[in-house]
Amino acid sequence: MAPSAVSVEANDVSHLPLKLDGAQNGSNGNTKHVEDVEMMESQDKTQFVLRSYRCLIADLCQQFNMGHPGSAMGMAAIGVSLWKYAMKYSPKNAEFFNRDRFVLSNGHACLFQYTFLHLVGYKNMTFEQLASYHSDRWDSYCPGHPEIEHEGIEVTTGPLGQGIANAVGLAMATKHLGAVYNKPGFEMVNNMTWVTIGDACLQEGVGMESIQLAGHWRLDNLRVIYDNNQITCDGSVDICMAEDVNMKMRASGFEVLEVEDGNYDVESIVKALVAARANKEKPTFINIKTTIGVGSQNENKAAVHGAPLGKDDVASIKKNYGMDVDKTLEVSQEVYDFFREAVPRGEKLEKDWNDLLSNYSKEHPELAADFKKRMNGEMLDDWTKYIPKKEDLPTAPTPSRKSAGAVCNPLAQNIGNFMVGTADLTPSVNMAWKGKVDFQNPDLRTACGINGDYAGRYIHWGIREHAMASVSNGMAAFRKGAILPVTSSFFMFYIYAAPGVRMGALQSLQVIHIATHDSIGTGEDGPTHQPIELAALYRAMPNFLYIRPCDGEEAAGAFMAAVAAKDTPSMISVARQDTEQFPQYSRREGVQKGGYVFLDEPDADVTLIGVGAEMAFAVGTAKVLRERHGVKARVVSMPCQRLFEQQPIEYRREVLQTRSRAPRVVIEAYSVNGWERYADAGFSMHSFGHSLPRSYVYGRFNFDNEKIAAKIKPLLDEVKKDGVGILRGEFRDLNTDYVRDVFHSAFGASHVAS
Amino acid sequence: MAPSAVSVEANDVSHLPLKLDGAQNGSNGNTKHVEDVEMMESQDKTQFVLRSYRCLIADLCQQFNMGHPGSAMGMAAIGVSLWKYAMKYSPKNAEFFNRDRFVLSNGHACLFQYTFLHLVGYKNMTFEQLASYHSDRWDSYCPGHPEIEHEGIEVTTGPLGQGIANAVGLAMATKHLGAVYNKPGFEMVNNMTWVTIGDACLQEGVGMESIQLAGHWRLDNLRVIYDNNQITCDGSVDICMAEDVNMKMRASGFEVLEVEDGNYDVESIVKALVAARANKEKPTFINIKTTIGVGSQNENKAAVHGAPLGKDDVASIKKNYGMDVDKTLEVSQEVYDFFREAVPRGEKLEKDWNDLLSNYSKEHPELAADFKKRMNGEMLDDWTKYIPKKEDLPTAPTPSRKSAGAVCNPLAQNIGNFMVGTADLTPSVNMAWKGKVDFQNPDLRTACGINGDYAGRYIHWGIREHAMASVSNGMAAFRKGAILPVTSSFFMFYIYAAPGVRMGALQSLQVIHIATHDSIGTGEDGPTHQPIELAALYRAMPNFLYIRPCDGEEAAGAFMAAVAAKDTPSMISVARQDTEQFPQYSRREGVQKGGYVFLDEPDADVTLIGVGAEMAFAVGTAKVLRERHGVKARVVSMPCQRLFEQQPIEYRREVLQTRSRAPRVVIEAYSVNGWERYADAGFSMHSFGHSLPRSYVYGRFNFDNEKIAAKIKPLLDEVKKDGVGILRGEFRDLNTDYVRDVFHSAFGASHVAS
Structure with missing residues (x-):
């Protein structure tokens, strides 16, 4: 891959305390050839x-005998280069x-990071806090x-x-x-993103997936700084890695720059960072050789x-460094003086940008109004009006x-805040709207006729959940x-995405x-594609809404809840197959x-709890119970346990009829774990699923109104005789299962060999 | 990277119906230059x-109007090359x-795969089954x-x-x-592994992690066949991928071969597969260009x-192909005839190998005895004797x-079946035994002094959970x-590994x-490293044992359960910090x-359920309840819900004392979801954790014997007054929470903004 031409635009680096005389040519993979950058501070x-x-x-790290000193010490020169010379920021804001x-x-x-935030003058990061x-x-x-x-x-x-x-x-x-x-003359948003990585981000799958995407999208504003110290917890990196990392990053669409001495050579690092900032073609990977724990007797270990x-x-270390x-x-005053010019520099940056915004508001008033809404984290339009009406x-x-x-789709189509994507399942997930870009x-x-546009809001993530x-x-x-x-994929594959989903929560x-x-x-598609246990994770996850709507009306409600939850991620879990509308x-x-x-x-003998695609079985079973068995059944829909938990206690009691002695039975084709809080028994899965066409697979596990009703009837008879306590951990010498009789399909163990 | 020299050893391909005259030189990235392979079957x-x-x-696919035809059709020539020419197998065994x-x-x-298994004569894959x-x-x-x-x-x-x-x-x-x-002359195990991939395996993180490992370990017996049709569900691959895949695979340590016409050119594919088989230096990536759904009017879409x-x-298609x-x-007899020679070929292969095994048993009787144990899936030694005694x-x-x-460690050290690894946490997980190779x-x-040996049994997985x-x-x-x-990492990072763990179950x-x-x-390390909700996933997962031992004795029990479960994967979940021994x-x-x-x-007022590292709080709280509040508390340890479920009902009732009216309270620093089956209340987490040194973090969430006891006492008073039913979904007009009063830390919501 030929090195791309790089030129440094003056406005890109004018905020930096560097003198740039003449052209930059730092993209040849070796920044040692970059000349003409004169550092303002002396080498001493x-x-x-x-x-x-x-x-x-x-x-x-020593004060409380805990912590990670190695990388922080190794990256000292990288930090000086970033916070003193390369990054645009304003410590006071x-x-x-x-x-x-x-x-x-x-x-x-x-x-x-904490130490540099303190040194450059972030107001909350006082020395007491740092310590x-x-x-x-x-x-x-x-925090750690x-x-x-x-x-x-x-x-x-x-x-x-x-x-x-x-x-x-x-x-x-x-x-x-x-x-x-x-707009021309108004570069309102043109910031860089700098990210430091160790070896892990080159080994973790999610890191590699993200690198591919950055290369594909040619994110020339992304600068990946590799703290290349060749040490991980287990020892030297060569015990688990034999890649030519630079070659690989080039293959993935990155410009690669190298710095030989990342421990002390601030000038070379700065030159590389400046060259990276100037690259207008692709993301940059800056491979900087450092020594973990440099200065320590155990450095490089x-x-x-x-x-x-x-x-x-x-x-x-202190002795060798000539320190007391x-x-x-x-922290000596000299060190603070070295960094604290960041404050006025940041104030100037901010003032310039605010002036620009002022002029932008005059030149492009409508756009500026929208832009300010985005800055304030507001929706560009009233989203509620795009939710389809029940009728x-x-x-x-x-x-x-x-x-x-x-x-x-109407939300995404009409409101510019939405960016909707899929992990290569556009034809299956129905998230692409007409005219999406x-x-x-x-x-x-x-090859399939797409012309690129960063203004587009539909994202093809590839097969990278x-x-x-x-x-x-x-x-x-x-x-x-x-x-x-908004992301989308099959529910099962949110087990791949779970670490990311968690970090959002x-x-x-x-x-x-x-x-x-x-x-x-x-x-x-079979058991590999049929989630059984995954809902248990998402229902247990703090600050997360797992919502399983049963039909179109509930889907509307699910989105209303999810869009309204400004500080909480949500998952709306829906079915592939036709589901009855209610x-x-x-x-x-x-x-x-x-x-x-x-x-x-009224005076129901049993409450059936229906959920999502299995609501049809709750409603159908209620009918069979009434017509065939003379049992009065009411049905509760519970699409989201977490939202239910947030309701007033009176409401929850009323819905679950806790004053009644009628048992509650949940019907859901998942592991039942967690439903025991609301239900006395469950018709659920005790094994992985099975590959059968969608019209047969439920029957394979006895999800069938007649069969469910036939299981519930004798349970109700027992409850009538011996009291609902038999399902609630109060046993005498009954032959029912203990605590909660979670009954289930007779064929429920096909994949469980034990 | 220079192409490596490749020579085909006669014994490597002698089973194949190919005439090999002269040297092979197929590793130059273009198999079209490989000569001297004469196909036995005519082109027609x-x-x-x-x-x-x-x-x-x-x-x-048409018969039931379902299925995935595209790739199967596109890979026809690859399949012929594999099953007729390249692979060693025996359809009858x-x-x-x-x-x-x-x-x-x-x-x-x-x-x-199903179709080729049928065509070459696997006995269970009858035509009726295929259909x-x-x-x-x-x-x-x-199945799907x-x-x-x-x-x-x-x-x-x-x-x-x-x-x-x-x-x-x-x-x-x-x-x-x-x-x-x-041993020399006795290549008892030298088979190849062939794997076909589409674009997904080059995009999914786990695929890339595995590719890195294969390259690092120089697995020259691994042959990755890339069905390169440049189409995914969303359209052409170039909408989400801009990598130079061959360059990347080379950077990862693979030999790369290419076949231009993977649709029809069986000869070139076979030559590439043969060249791949002969490479003795590194794994091979065979990039074969195909057309998805070739022959269809919608081919390449x-x-x-x-x-x-x-x-x-x-x-x-049939018309164009001159079919009826x-x-x-x-399936015409001609087609069967084309493939069915695989049966005698396989029988011959097997006979030759059995003869070799016979001789091996004579020459190396002890080794052969061990080898046969491995073939039978047996342990090489009685593992029970290596479990440490309680004393x-x-x-x-x-x-x-x-x-x-x-x-x-003693199990791994002494029994050759164990292969133990870690995702770069050797110093933290304590799985490395003395003298491990x-x-x-x-x-x-x-760089850290390791000399490679495939006989070694300790695996550095890198940071690739x-x-x-x-x-x-x-x-x-x-x-x-x-x-x-045996794998090992921090519990939190088994959220990265979850898709693989599930596939094992x-x-x-x-x-x-x-x-x-x-x-x-x-x-x-803070909330990013503190699992709260993850146990809910593993406890709900079918055919899986999630075991949380509280001390050394329970750790012994956990391994005994896990090693005994031959058809079930397990997770043994242990704490970083000092835990009290009981x-x-x-x-x-x-x-x-x-x-x-x-x-x-006897006659306890409450049963406390203790788990893992939090057992200390159960025992400590019981003591405080007894000494400070005059409450009689018994303690149940429940390290594994799944194993408990498998016990006879009488045992379970006895442990949980279901005949008593005393409530059960679980104490665990996780989301409580799922414990409701066993417990009437829980002292648990309702939020993510917090970064504090291990000696402070429990206190931050009120995990403290005094505080827990102070919460339980009034609960017991209420139960005494109004009956345990107040905790079990039977409410009157009480001011307790509904169904189950899962109480928790007063500070439990620091990360939950909603």
């Missing part, structure tokens, strides 16, 4: 700062909209990995591979917003990765995946509310995941309460 | 077979030990994706990326067993991927991760019981996963029953 001062910083890191985003994908090196790393302060701004809640932290990182995926999402957000709002160095070693061995946690919904059986599309790089011309979720978190984090990412980032083909009803029973307001009375019956 | 006959096969595929393994990683193309694809036969051997239960299928594939990972595991098994058992072609199109349009599901366990507080190591390629010399689980499934599948893979493959750093007790209460036999009475108390 820079090296003193590096030494001071490294001692500080060693001390911060961490939220400055057009700031460069920095992501520490090697999140265990968090001290690296609270691994203390017992529960309100520390310095960077957390989005704190000033100057763009995303929570730590689980390896997530940060680089987030960085790709942040870079996409810039490209997209820039394509929509920038795994020992310095995740444990403090020890008192003697810290003393020895008796002083700990020392416009189909009444004939309809796959609920189609219903989900019918609700989502793909998010693609403008130079792209595909994990990156889909994790990169979406990055888009959502650019500015909360500015972009509402942890970060309170609103992303809506459309999980189609749920339950065994997906049919002939216009007489289903209510969108009920979905928003998590559960509600679906089919009422 | 071969092309007739391809046409017949493609019509058959089209018919098989699918289990022939030294057979080549074939994995269809693009599992949706299952008809491809049952997507029928309503619940006992079909032709290949399933390991059926003859000739090595692993269950379908979730994309899993198959290539399994193939890496199968290839590792060959290398390992070969290194241990082969996504439309032919996952839907039948339609009657008209099928008729048109009115005949469907037709040898420490009594002072010990991290349960250390206890797990103390149990596993790494599984590495023999040419490896690492997903591949660790999925590749381990492949090792376990080589011959059930021959290799018992679905396939009844015994793999033991050691999940350390469980619960919030992991401490300062030699007076804990019992290994109790763990094997899933739950047992830990601390008994």
Whole structure:
């Protein structure tokens, strides 16, 4: 792959304290040939700062005898290059909209980021706060990995591979917003995203998926800085990696730059970063050789990765560095002076941009009004008016995946905040709207006739569910509310995406995941594609809404709940197959309460809890019970346990009729785990599913109104005789199962050999 | 990367119906230059077979109007090349030990595999069975994706990326067993693993992780065949992929071969496969250009991927191919004749190998005895004798991760079936035993001093949890019981590995996963590293044992249960921090029953259920209740819900004291979901965790004996007044929470914004 031409545009680096005389030619893979960059600070001062910083890191880990010193020390020169020379940011306003985003994908090196945030003057990161790393302060701004809640932290990182995926999402957000709002002379959004990685992000699948996507989309505003120290927890990287990483990154569409001495040679790093910033063709991979724990007696060993160095070693470092061995946690004024020019520089950046915004508002008033809404995290339009009315919904059986599309498509089509994508299942998930334009790089011309446009809002993620979720978190984090990412795939494959989905919940980032083909009803694809146990994960996940609507009306309610949940990601779980519509029973307001009375019956003998695609069995079984067995059954719909939990206790009691002695039976083709909170018994799955066409697979596991009714009748007889307590952990000498008789299909164990 | 020299050894291809005159030189990236391979069948006959096969595929999808015809049709020539010319196998004995393994990683193309299994004469794959694809036969051997239960299928594939990972595991098994058992003149194990992939395996993270590992380990017996049709569900691959795939594979350590015309040019494909078989240096990537749905009017379009072609199109194909349009599901005798020579060839292969085994048994009787044990899936030694005795366990507080190591290390050290690895957490997970030898390629010399050896049994997976689980499934599948893979990482990162863990459970493959750093007790790494909801997934997963031992004795019990479960994978979940030892209460036999009475108390007022690292709170709270509040509390340990479910009902009732009116309260620092089956209330997590040193984090969420006791006391008072029914869904006008009062920490919602 030929090196691309690189030229540095003056406005790109004018904020930097560098003198740039003449052309840059730094893209030949070796920045040592880049000339003409004159550093403002002397070599002596820079090296003193590096030494001071490294001692500080060693001390911060030593004080509570915990922490990860190695990478933070190794990356000292990278940090100086970034915060002093390369990045645009404003310490006094961490939220400055057009700031460069920095992501520490090697999140265990968090001290690296915390320390530079302190040194350049972020207001919350006081010295006391910095020194609270691994203390017992529960309100520390310095948790063991960077957390989005704190000033100057763009995303929570730590689980390896997530940060680089987030960085790709942040870079996409810039490209997209820039394509929509920038005008000649008004580069309102043109920030860079810088991400540091260790070896893990080159090994974790989600990292590699994200790298592919960044290369494909030609995100020239993404700069991946590889802290190449060749050490992981287990020892030298060559025990588990034999790749030619530069060759691979080139194959993936990255410009590759190298820095030989990443420990001390700030100038070469800065030159590489400047060259990277100037590349207008592709993302850049900056391979910087460093030494983990440099200065320590154990430098270049795994020992310095995740444990403090020890008192003697810290003393020895200070001695070798000519520092005062008796002083700990020392930051001299000289070091502060070195960094604190970042404050006025940031203020100037911000002022210039605010002036630009002012003029932009005059020149492009309508666009500017929209842009400000995005800056404020607002929707561009009233989304409620695009939710289909009940009377416009189909009444004939309809796959609920189609219903989900019918609700989502108008939202996506009309409201620019929505960016909707799929992991290569466009024909199956129904998320593509008429006239949708793909998010693609403008130079792209595909075999199937697509012309690229970063303003597009439909995303082909490829077969990369994990990156889909994790990169979406990055888009959502650019500015909360500015972009509402919607992902889609088969529900089963959200087990691939789960680490990313979790990180969204942890970060309170609103992303809506459309999980189609749920339950065994997906049919002939078989047990590999039939989720049984996955709902248990998502129902147990904090700050997450797992919503399983049963028909079009409930699908509308599901989206209303999900779009309204600004600080909580959601999953809307829908079926592949035709599902009966219940216009007489289903209510969108009920979905928003998590559960509600679906089919009422006074003095009922039993409450059936129906969910999603299996609601048809609840309603059908109620009918059979009434007509065939003389049993009065009411039906409750419970599409979302979490939303139900949030309702007032009186409401919940009424829905579940806790004053009645009638048992409650849930009907769902999943593992029953977790339903025991609401139900006394369950008709559920105790095994993996089976490959059969969708019209047969339910029957294979006895999901059949007659058969379910025939199981429930004798249970009710026993309850009548011995009291509902037999299902609730109060046993005498009955021959029922203990605690809760969770009965199930007689054929439920085909794949369970034990 | 220079092309490596390739020479074909006669014994490598002597079984093939090829005449090989002169040297092969097929490794220059273009097999069209390979000469001297004379095909035995005429071009006419071969092309007739391809046409017949493609019509058959089209018919098989058409009959029930379902299925994936495109790739199966596109790969016809690849299949002919594999099953007729390249692969060693014996249709009459699918289990022939030294057979080549074939994995269809693009599992949706299952008809491809089923049809060739039928054509070459696998006995179970009758024509009736083949024609049952997507029928309503619940006992079909032709499910929607290949399933390991059926003859000739090595692993269950379908979730994309899993198959290539399994193939890496199968290839590792060959290398390992070969290194241990082969002797000069006795190549007992030297089979190849062939895996076909579509674009997905080059995009899914787990696929890329596995590719890296195969390259690192130089698995020259792995042959990856890329069905390069450039079409995915969403259209042309260039909408989501811009990589130079050959360059990337070379960077990852693969030899790359290309075939231009994969639709018809069987000869070139065979030459490439033969050249690949002969490469003794590295794995091979064979990039074969095909046309999806070739012959269809919609060939080369996504439309032919996952839907039948339609009657008209099928008729048109037959017409163009000169076939009888009115005949469907037709296989002529000529086609059978073309393939059925595979039967005697396979019998010969098997006989030769059996003869070799006979001689091997004479020359190397001890080795042969061991080898036969492995062939029979037996352990090489009595594992029970290596489980530490209770009296040898420490009594002072010990991290349960250390206890797990103390149990596993002697097993791994002494019993050759164990292959134990970690996702780069050797210093943390305690799974490395003294004198362990790494599984590495023999040419490896690492910076940290390792000399490679395929006979090694300790695996450095790198930072690749997903591949660790999925590749381990492949090792376990080589011959059930021959290799018992043990994986290890932090519990939280088994959310990355979950898709692979699930596939092991679905396939009844015994793999033991050691999940350390469980619960919030992991401490300062923070909420990104503190599993809250993940146990809910693994407890709900069919055919899986999630076991949380509380101390060394329970760790012994956990391993006893896991090693004994030959058809079920397990996860042993242990803590990072010191956990109290309970030699007076804990019992290994109790763990094997899933739950047992830990601390008994006659006429108890409450049963506390303790689990894993939180057992200390159950025991401590019981003490406070007794001493401070005059409450009699008994304690039940429940390390494994699934094992407990398998006990006789009388046992379960006794443990839970279902005849008593005393409530049961579970104490666990996870989401409580699922415990409602056993407990009336829970002291649990309702939010993500928090970064604090391990000695503080429990307190942050009120996990403290005094505080828990202070919560339980008033609950018991209410129960005394109003009956335990208030906790079991029987409400009057009480002011308690509904159904089950799952109380929790007052600070439990720090990360939940809603």
